[in-house]
Every structure is written in structure tokens, then in C-alpha cells.
Amino acid sequence: MYAVEIKNLKKSYGDFQALKGIDLEVEEGEIFGLLGPNGAGKTTLMRILAEGLKYDEGEIRIFGESISKRTRRLIGYVSQESIAYNLLTVEENLNFYADLYDAPKKKVSELIKRFNLPPKKKAKELSGGFKRRLNLAISLLYDPKILILDEPSTGLDVPSRRKLWEEIKQFKEEGKTILLATHYMEEAEILADRIAIINEGKIIAVGTPKELKEMLGEESIVQVEGLLKGAEKLKNNFPRVLEKENSIRIHVKEPRQALPKIIEILIKEGSQIKAVKVEEPTLEDVFLELTGRGLE
Amino acid sequence: MKLRVIKGIILKDLREIRREKMALFWIFIFPIMWITLFGSIWGGESPPITLKVGVVYYNESSPFTAYDVVGIMKNVTLEGVPLFKVSEFKNESGAIESLKSGRVDAVVVFSKGFGANVSGGRQAKIYMYFDKTDPQDYQITSGIVKGFFSEFEKEMKKRSLEMQFKYMEAYIPKEIIERHNLTVEQIREYMLASAEPLVIEEKTVEGETATPIQFYVTSFIGIQFLFATMLTIGNGTLEEIEKGTLRRIAASPATAWDFLLGKMLSTFFIIMISIVIGIFYSRLVFGETIYPSFLGWSLIFIASLFSMSLGLSIAMLTRSIKSTTAIVNFISMPLLFLAGIVLPESVLPSWAKPIVNYFPLGRALKDLRLLELYNRPASEIIPDLIWLSLITLGALTIAVLLYNWVVKRLE
Ligand SMILES: Nc1ncnc2c1ncn2[C@@H]1O[C@H](COP(=O)(O)OP(=O)(O)O)[C@@H](O)[C@H]1O
Ligand SMILES: [Mg+2]
Numbered sequence: 001m002y003a004v005e006i007k008n009l010k011k012s013y014g015d016f017q018a019l020k021g022i023d024l025e026v027e028e029g030e031i032f033g034l035l036g037p038n039g040a041g042k043t044t045l046m047r048i049l050a051e052g053l054k055y056d057e058g059e060i061r062i063f064g065e066s067i068s069k070r071t072r073r074l075i076g077y078v079s080q081e082s083i084a085y086n087l088l089t090v091e092e093n094l095n096f097y098a099d100l101y102d103a104p105k106k107k108v109s110e111l112i113k114r115f116n117l118p119p120k121k122k123a124k125e126l127s128g129g130f131k132r133r134l135n136l137a138i139s140l141l142y143d144p145k146i147l148i149l150d151e152p153s154t155g156l157d158v159p160s161r162r163k164l165w166e167e168i169k170q171f172k173e174e175g176k177t178i179l180l181a182t183h184y185m186e187e188a189e190i191l192a193d194r195i196a197i198i199n200e201g202k203i204i205a206v207g208t209p210k211e212l213k214e215m216l217g218e219e220s221i222v223q224v225e226g227l228l229k230g231a232e233k234l235k236n237n238f239p240r241v242l243e244k245e246n247s248i249r250i251h252v253k254e255p256r257q258a259l260p261k262i263i264e265i266l267i268k269e270g271s272q273i274k275a276v277k278v279e280e281p282t283l284e285d286v287f288l289e290l291t292g293r294g295l296e
Numbered sequence: 297m298k299l300r301v302i303k304g305i306i307l308k309d310l311r312e313i314r315r316e317k318m319a320l321f322w323i324f325i326f327p328i329m330w331i332t333l334f335g336s337i338w339g340g341e342s343p344p345i346t347l348k349v350g351v352v353y354y355n356e357s358s359p360f361t362a363y364d365v366v367g368i369m370k371n372v373t374l375e376g377v378p379l380f381k382v383s384e385f386k387n388e389s390g391a392i393e394s395l396k397s398g399r400v401d402a403v404v405v406f407s408k409g410f411g412a413n414v415s416g417g418r419q420a421k422i423y424m425y426f427d428k429t430d431p432q433d434y435q436i437t438s439g440i441v442k443g444f445f446s447e448f449e450k451e452m453k454k455r456s457l458e459m460q461f462k463y464m465e466a467y468i469p470k471e472i473i474e475r476h477n478l479t480v481e482q483i484r485e486y487m488l489a490s491a492e493p494l495v496i497e498e499k500t501v502e503g504e505t506a507t508p509i510q511f512y513v514t515s516f517i518g519i520q521f522l523f524a525t526m527l528t529i530g531n532g533t534l535e536e537i538e539k540g541t542l543r544r545i546a547a548s549p550a551t552a553w554d555f556l557l558g559k560m561l562s563t564f565f566i567i568m569i570s571i572v573i574g575i576f577y578s579r580l581v582f583g584e585t586i587y588p589s590f591l592g593w594s595l596i597f598i599a600s601l602f603s604m605s606l607g608l609s610i611a612m613l614t615r616s617i618k619s620t621t622a623i624v625n626f627i628s629m630p631l632l633f634l635a636g637i638v639l640p641e642s643v644l645p646s647w648a649k650p651i652v653n654y655f656p657l658g659r660a661l662k663d664l665r666l667l668e669l670y671n672r673p674a675s676e677i678i679p680d681l682i683w684l685s686l687i688t689l690g691a692l693t694i695a696v697l698l699y700n701w702v703v704k705r706l707e
Contacts, residue, residue, distance in 0.1 A: 013707055051547040053707070072547055083544050085308065087315040092308070099304025100548045122315075 001064045003028040003146055003177040004049065009058030011044055018044045020201040022058070026146075026179055031172050033192030034181040035283060037295050041201040042181035043080060046148050049179075050077030062146070073101075076139030077148045082131050083138065086124035090117045090134055094141065103141040111137040115167075129160030136167070146177045153187055165191060183295050185283035197287055204290050212286045219289070220255045221279045222262060224248050230269025237261065242288050249279070251289065297557070301550040305558025306565070309532065313566055322524045323566055327516055327574035334512040335582045347440055348399070349380045350391040353406040361411030365448070372444065379444065388423075395425055401437045402426050417456065453491045461487060509584045510669055511640065516574045517596065518637035518661045520567050522628035525600050526607030528563045530620045533699070534611050537706065546703050556696060560604050567600055586668045591677060595667070598684050599660035605691035612698035637661060656687050 004026040011019040018041045026032040034042050047053040049060065052072060062071040084093045094108040112119050115133040118126075126134060132152065139147065152168065153161040168191055171178055182188050188195050189209050197205045197212070205212055219240075225247045235241045238258070240251035248266075252258035255278050266273060284295050313319045349369070353362035372379045383400060385391035391403040403425040413420035424441060428434045461484055473480065536542035545555055579585035588596060611620045633639050634648040635658030641649065652658040663680050666672040 047543075051543050054704075069549070073549070079540065081540050083539070083541050085312060085539075085541070087312045088308065092311055096304050096308040099300050099307075100545060100550055102298070102300055102549065 001028070002026060002061070003063060004032075004179060005059075005061040005064075006045075007059040009045070009048070009055060009060065011041075011048060011053075011055040018201050019048075019055070022198075022201075022203055024196060024203060024206075026177060027194075028063075028145075028177050029172070029175060030193040031168065031178040031180060031191050033188035033195040034179065034198055035183070035185060035188040035192075035195050035287070035295070036181075036198035037183055037287075037293075039200075040183075040198045042183075042198060043150055045198075046077065046079075046150050046179070046181060050075050050079075050148050073142060074144055075146045075148055076142070076144035078132070078135045078139045078150060078152060080150045080154065082123070082135050084123035084126075084131065084134050087122060089120050089122050090126070091119040093123055093134060094137060097138045098141050101142045103143075107141050107143075111140060127160075128155050129157070129163065132156065132160075132164065133167075136164075144176075146179065147171055149178065149180045151182055152180065153182070153184065161187075185287070185295060189283055195283065197283075197290065199287070199291050205286065209283060212283060213281045215286055216251070216281045216289055219251045219253060219281070221281050221285055222250045222252055222255055222258060223277045223279045224250070224262065224266060224271075224273060224275070225277075226274035227272040228266060229271045230266050233265050233269060234262065237265070240288050240292070242284070242294050244294070249285065249288075251285065298550060298554050301548075301554040302558040302561070305550075305555060306562040309559065309562035310565065313528075313562075319528070319566075322520075323570045324573060326524075327520075327570055328577050330516045330519070331509070331512065331574055331578045332581065334515075335509050335578065345436075346378050346381050347401045347437060348383065349441065350383050350385050350394050350400040350403040351406070352385045352388050352391050352403070353410065354408050356409070356411035358411035358415040360415050362406035363411075365406065368448070369444070379440065392425060395427055398427070401433075402441050404441065414452070450492060454488070457487055457491050507584050509578055509582045510586050511665070512638075513574060513578050513586050514661060514665050514669065515638045517571050517664070518635075518657065519632065520570055521599050521603040521657050522631055522637065523624065524570065525563060525567050525603040526610070526624045526628070527621060528566060528607070529559055529604045530607035530611030530624065531617045532559060532563070533608060534615065534617045534620060537615070537702075538617070542703065543706050546706070552696065552700055552703065556608075556699060560601070563604055564597070564600055571596065588664070588668055591674050591681070592664055592668050594681060595660050595664045595677070595684070598681070598688050599657055599664075602656045602660070602684070602688040602691055605688065605695040608695040609691070609698050612695070612702045615702065631655065631657070634658075635661070656684055656691075660684055 002025045004024065006022055006024040009019055009022040009024075010017065022041075022045060034045070036042055044053070048055050049062075049067070050072065052069065060067040062074055065071050084090075085096070088096065091108065091112065094111060095105075097103075098105060098108055111117075115137050117130065117134055117137065123131065123134060136149075136152075149168070153164055156164065165187070168178060168180070180188075180191060192209065194206065194208055195212060196203045205215065207215075227246070228248055231241060231243045231248055234248065234250060238250050238252060242249040250258070250262060252262075259276065263273065263276065287293075287295050313323075351362075351366050351369070353366065355361075355363070366382060366384070369380045370378075370382050383394070385394070385403075388403075388405055391400070391405070394400045395403050405423040405425070407421040407423065410420045410422070422445065424438075424445075426434055426438045426441075464483070465480065473483070533542070536545070542555075546552075575585050575587065586592075607620075607624065610623050611617075614620050614623065631637065631651070634644065634651045635655050636644060636648075636652040637658070641652050641662065644652065652662055659680060663677050663684075667674070667677050
């Protein structure tokens with residue numbers, strides 16, 4: 001039995017089809033990453049699972065049971081936007097949601113302690129990291145078996161992000177199933193046991209990070225760093241080119257033959273090259289291979 | 297219905313409101329401002345006024361002359377305050393100049409031969425001049441001056457009758473009177489009545505008239521319904537939609553009724569606090585107020601429920617805080633006057649009267665006034681209360697349906 005099982009899920013906003021037939025299985029106890037660029041349909045999928053957003057077609061089962069108001073209690077959801085009331089304190093916010101879900105009162109103090117939250121501080125005075133943790137605490141009030149996290153580390157500074165990742169790993173230790181949406185390949189790579197790559201409302205690949213990278217096969221990745229010009233020219237010769245700030249990644253079959261050509265084109269266009277490396281593939285390279293574009 | 301959810305929503309709303317500066321203004325400062333403003337304009341007893349009157353008269357040697365009338369004018373007082381401050385002018389044109397420049401409020405001219413005419417039992421003429429620039433001032437001034445002279449005239453009539461009667465008693469033979477089956481007393485009464493056919497006595501009845509302060513306390517309650525109540529529930533709900541919290545509440549085990557009941561009760565509680573502040577502030581500062589009876593509070597409750605239904609419906613139809621605020625203001629501004637909220641129904645144009653009677657908030661306020669200001673019996677109000685309850689139930693149903701419709705379509 002899967003924790004979450006989705007078959008042929010379709011959802012439109014007006015004329016626009018945001019989910020074009022999603023099939024997905026999340027195993028109990030794993031961290032499942034949903035990796036895709038903005039607009040891919042991640043939030044839509046999560047809201048269907050957690051908030052009861054209407055969908056057009058498809059079948060969804062939570063621990064084998066068809067999705068309903070009842071199964072929603074098995075799911076805790078941390079959305080991209082905070083649902084804490086800004087004028088209420090941390091404790092008041094938790095008390096309100098505890099009333100809403102009829103959660104035991106002692107949970108409130110427990111969660112305040114667990115996440116090191118300042119109980120008397122108003123939500124609007126919290127830093128991004130604390131606000132996210134308050135939302136996490138809210139979603140845990142009724143002890144859900146599945147935790148759905150929508151871009152949990154977006155907008156957080158590096159230390160807060162690290163801390164959050166530790167906490168997410170902790171949830172897994174406690175036996176929770178975690179479905180995590182992100183457009184940071186790093187986040188997916190570090191946390192997820194399995195990853196589904198989603199693009200334009202479709203899942204285009206599923207597997208462990210290792211399995212996904214193996215999809216690149218024999219290809220190598222050449223990364224050039226510096227003040228670079230001529231990416232467009234490169235694309236004429238190599239089909240998979242990813243431009244980033246101060247670097248370009250090029251997928252090549254034979255690095256030894258490709259390297260002189262790459263350097264020649266870049267220099268001809270007036271680039272200042274600082275370094276050239278042959279790199280291990282990342283999940284973003286997988287995404288590039290599958291869609292022809294980057295994640296961000 | 298989940299009591300814990302409803303309690304949670306009420307507590308959450310009240311805590312939010314407590315920390316919201318604008319809301320605090322409407323709840324605490326507005327009632328105090330409103331009552332202070334209208335209380336100090338129309339409240340309390342107005343002190344008796346003294347009118348400056350210019351007089352013009354001619355010296356005469358008759359037994360009773362204009363000089364004697366002016367003497368009386370100088371000595372009349374009302375509640376210990378002189379009614380007139382008299383200045384004498386040599387001629388009419390000088391007096392009129394003074395009136396035009398505002399140095400006197402009225403001019404009284406006793407015609408030439410005034411004294412001789414009065415003493416000789418003939419008609420005597422008095423001319424009066426008033427400044428009509430300010431109609432309200434004119435009404436007050438002319439009322440007082442004319443009132444004085446009409447009282448004076450009555451007194452003169454009585455005296456001249458008494459005089460005539462003395463002559464009659466002395467000269468008409470008793471046999472003639474008896475032959476016509478009359479008594480002296482009857483003739484006397486008959487003569488008095490022909491001089492003054494109507495005797496008007498002014499009597500005031502305590503408790504039947506409301507003071508302006510009491511009227512404005514009820515106005516203030518109406519204003520809270522027209523603005524604060526509608527906006528609190530309407531925009532409060534829209535804010536929850538915008539923040540995404542309503543989606544979460546809708547996804548929780550709480551039902552629509554739990555949410556709405558919680559929101560309505562918290563709104564009602566807030567408005568009650570504001571009304572109670574207005575009531576006690578008025579009592580404290582102006583010594584007058586109203587203390588609504590149970591029936592009065594029922595009217596207030598139903599009116600607030602109607603107002604909430606209206607506010608919620610507007611919010612659900614517009615789905616925008618800005619538009620809701622604009623529409624509520626757009627409807628409420630004219631209703632402030634046309635539904636008899638701040639103006640008494642008696643001064644409204646006739647086409648506005650149906651609004652007072654059939655717009656539920658106008659009607660509820662009118663009933664509240666009948667009940668609390670004019671001491672009408674409950675039996676007169678109860679049919680209205682039933683009518684208002686039914687209308688409110690209808691409005692509430694529409695609001696809840698609209699709310700459900702919106703929540704189902706949240707994307
Ligand atoms: N409420 C909505 N109304 C209309 N279109 C929407 C709405 N929410 C999302 N979309 C569209 O659906 C697509 C998927 O959005 P979303 O699920 O938020 O993607 P992601 O979370 O992966 O960034 C986007 O193109 C977005 O513009
Ligand atoms: Mg998203």
C-alpha cells in the first residue's frame with residue numbers, strides 16, 4: 001500500500017491545463033521530492049492533496065483510501081505562503097489552529113519547545129526561518145502521517161535552510177512520509193529518497209537521484225567559468241547548453257574532442273575564461289537533458 | 297457545529313482586532329468623538345437669550361404711553377435673565393441703520409399718537425423690523441418680540457374689558473339683566489370670551505420627548521451598523537481569503553457555519569463594546585443616555601445581523617476589499633440621512649420615508665427610538681421585530697449561500 005497513490009490526475013484553471021495526467025506513487029516512510037521549475041504544477045498537485053482543491057479527472061488514494069475530508073487529517077501541509085496570523089503571537093496562532101483541528105492542547109507547548117519558537121512574539125515579528133517553522137509546527141498539531149512541504153526552503157538564508165533540512169530528516173526518522181516540492185535541485189538531492197521531475201503539468205521522470213543521473217548515459221558535462229559571451233553560438237553546435245551566472249554547462253559525448261571547440265567559440269566571441277572543468281552530472285543536468293531548459 | 301472551533305475563531309478575531317489600530321479607532325474613539333461632537337452642539341439646556349431691541353417713540357402726556365411700554369420691556373425677565381436689552385433711538389432711520397449693521401436684533405417703532413390712542417380706547421400701531429438674512433435667527437427673534445407684544449395685547453384687552461364692565465355694572469339697571477334671565481357673572485364671562493376666544497395653556501409631559509443627546513446615541517448605533525459592522529465581517533472574510541487562511545479553514549474539519557458563526561459573534565461582540573462605550577460616555581459627560589431594554593437589545597441584535605449579512609454578501613460578490621469598502625460607503629453615506637439614522641424622520645422629504653420604513657436598518661432604528669426614546673409599548677414594536685427577523689433570516693441565507701459559492705470556487 002502506498003502512502004499516496006495518484007492516477008491520471010488532471011486539473012485546469014479555466015482554459016489552462018495545469019496538470020495533464022499525473023501518475024505518482026509515494027511509499028510510506030520515504031522522502032519524495034517533486035522537482036520542477038516555477039509553474040510546473042507542484043503547488044496545484046499539493047493543494048489537491050491537502051486543501052481539497054477540486055480536480056477534473058483522476059484517482060487519488062491516501063493509504064489506500066479514496067481522498068476525502070477524512071483523509072485530509074492524515075496530511076499536514078506547509079504551503080509556500082505562511083498561514084500564521086501576523087497580529088497573533090506564536091502561541092495564539094498554534095492555539096487557534098489547535099482549536100480548528102481539535103488537537104490536544106498540550107501539543108501546542110510541545111511544538112513550541114521542539115521548534116524553539118518564541119511563544120509571545122507576534123508572527124509578523126518572526127524571521128523567515130522562524131515563520132516557516134511556526135507553519136511547520138501548525139501542520140504537525142494533529143500528528144499527520146504524511147507531511148507535504150511546498151518549497152520549504154525558498155526565501156531562507158543558508159543557515160536556516162540547513163537547520164530546516166535537519167528537521168525534515170528528523171520527521172522521516174519519526175516514521176512520517178514526506179512529499180516535498182522544490183525547484184532547488186540541491187534540496188531534492190540532499191533530502192529526497194526518490195524524485196519525480198515535473199514539467200508543464202507532466203511527470204517526465206521518476207527515480208532515485210542516482211537513477212535519474214544515470215539517464216544521462218555516456219554524456220559528460222563541461223563547465224566553463226568566467227565572463228562568458230557566445231552561449232547562443234554554442235547552442236548551434238551542442239544541443240544541451242545551460243547558462244548560469246558566470247558559468248555555462250555543456251552536455252557533450254566526447255569531452256576531449258569537444259573542449260577545444262567550446263573554448264574556441266567562447267574566445268572568438270570575446271569571453272574571459274577563468275576555469276574549465278569536466279563535472280559530475282546534477283539533477284539540473286537531468287532536467288536540461290529531458291526538457292532542453294534549466295530549472296530556474 | 298463545533299463549539300471549540302467557534303470559540304477559537306472568536307478568540308482569534310478579538311485578538312487580531314485588539315492589535316489593529318484602525319479597528320480600535322472605530323470601536324473606542326469614534327463613539328466618543330460622535331457623542332462629544334453632537335452633544336456639545338445640541339446637547340444640554342440652551343441658556344435663555346437676551347435680545348437687543350432698538351425702540352423709537354414720541355413723548356406724549358397721556359396717562360399710558362409708549363414710554364410705559366418701553367419701561368415694561370426693560371424689566372421683563374425669563375428665568376432671571378432680562379429678555380430685552382433696549383436701546384432708544386431718536387428716529388426710525390437711525391434705528392434701522394443699527395439693525396442693518398447688527399448692533400440690534402430688532403427694531404420696534406411706536407407710531408405717533410400711540411399713547412393717546414391707547415388711552416382713548418382706539419387702535420394704536422406698532423411697527424417692527426427684523427433682519428431676515430439668517431432665517432433661523434429671524435424665526436427666533438421675531439417669535440420672541442411678537443410673542444411679547446401679543447401677551448401684552450391680551451393683558452390690555454383684559455384690562456379694558458374690566459374697565460368696560462365696571463361702567464356697565466354701574467349703568468345698566470339690574471331689572472333688565474334679570475328680565476333676560478342672565479346674571480352679571482354670565483355677561484362678564486361672555487365679554488371675556490369675545491375678547492379672547494381661545495385660552496391656550498402650554499403643558500409639558502415628562503418622558504415623552506427625547507433629548508437631542510439621546511437621539512444622537514441612537515444615531516451612533518445606526519452608524520455602527522451602516523459602516524463598522526458591514527466592513528468588519530465583509531473585509532474580515534476577504535482578508536482570510538487573500539491570506540489563504542480561509543482555504544485552510546475550509547479544508548479543516550470546521551464547517552462554513554462554524555466559521556461564519558464565529559465571525560458573526562466576534563463582530564457582534566465588537567460592535568456591542570462600541571455601543572456600550574457610546575452609551576456610558578454619553579451618560580458620563582452629558583448626564584443623559586439611553587439604556588436599551590431587552591427588546592431594545594433584540595432590535596440591536598437583529599439589525600446587526602442584517603447588517604452583517606449585507607456586508608458579507610457585498611464582500612462575496614465583489615471579492616475585493618477595496619470594492620467592498622467603496623460600495624459600503626457608497627450605500628451607507630446617503631442612507632445615513634435618508635434612512636433617518638442621523639436626521640429625524642420628520643425632516644426627511646416624503647420620497648425618503650419609505651426608506652426609513654422598509655430598509656431594515658432604518659426601520660430597526662426607528663423602532664428602537666419609538667421604544668427607548670418615546671416610551672411606546674412593546675406590543676407596538678413586536679410585529680416589526682417579527683418582520684425584521686424574517687427579512688434578516690432571508691438576508692442571512694443569501695449571504696451564507698454566496699459565501700459557500702465563493703468558498704467552493706476558491707482556486
Ligand atoms: N489559482 C490559479 N488560477 C489560474 N491559474 C493558476 C492558479 N494557480 C496556478 N495557476 C497556474 O497553473 C500553473 C501551475 O502553477 P503551480 O501549481 O503554482 O506551479 P508551481 O507550484 O510548480 O510553481 C502555472 O502556470 C500557474 O500560472
Ligand atoms: Mg508553487
